Amino acid sequence: MIRVHLPPQLRSLARVDGEVEVAVSEPATLGSVLDAVEAAHPALSGTIRDRATGQRRPMVRLFADGEDLSDAPPTAPLPDAVRSGQQPFLVIGAIAGG
Numbered sequence: 001m002i003r004v005h006l007p008p009q010l011r012s013l014a015r016v017d018g019e020v021e022v023a024v025s026e027p028a029t030l031g032s033v034l035d036a037v038e039a040a041h042p043a044l045s046g047t048i049r050d051r052a053t054g055q056r057r058p059m060v061r062l063f064a065d066g067e068d069l070s071d072a073p074p075t076a077p078l079p080d081a082v083r084s085g086q087q088p089f090l091v092i093g094a095i096a097g098g
Contacts, residue, residue, distance in 0.1 A: 002033055002078070003085055007093040010048070014041035019088055028083045030062065031074025037091075048091060063090040 001021040006014065014020065022036035038045045045051060048060050054074070056062065062069045065079035065087045081087040 001085055002028065002036070002082060003088040004033065004037055005088040005090045006037075006044075007091060009093060010044060010091065013043045013047065015043070016041070024083075026083075028078045029074060030064075030069050030072055030076045030078065033078060033089055034074075059094045059096065061092040061094050063092060 002024050003019045003021055005019050006016070011017065020037065020040065022033065022040050024032045024036050034048060037048070047057065049056055056070060060070075062072075065081045067079060069076055078089065079087070082089050
């Protein structure tokens with residue numbers, strides 16, 4: 001199981017508290033974990049990635065074991081620590097403004 005930490009606004013949409021866990025078959029990739037999150041919590045479809053293009057939303061950042069995967073391709077493998085459940089996969093809402 002892969003642990004996924006969502007920002008508060010996405011936890012509210014998904015109606016969950018804290019982290020969610022999703023099962024992802026090997027090889028566990030950036031795209032497969034996002035697919036699993038959206039399948040388990042359909043209300044999140046289109047919030048992390050654009051529904052039409054599959055591209056990450058501009059104000060969302062993705063991290064795994066301290067590594068910024070925000071611009072990585074969907075086929076990028078997840079680090080071992082995330083695949084084993086030792087570390088969470090982080091979905092972070094970026095902050096902008098002046």
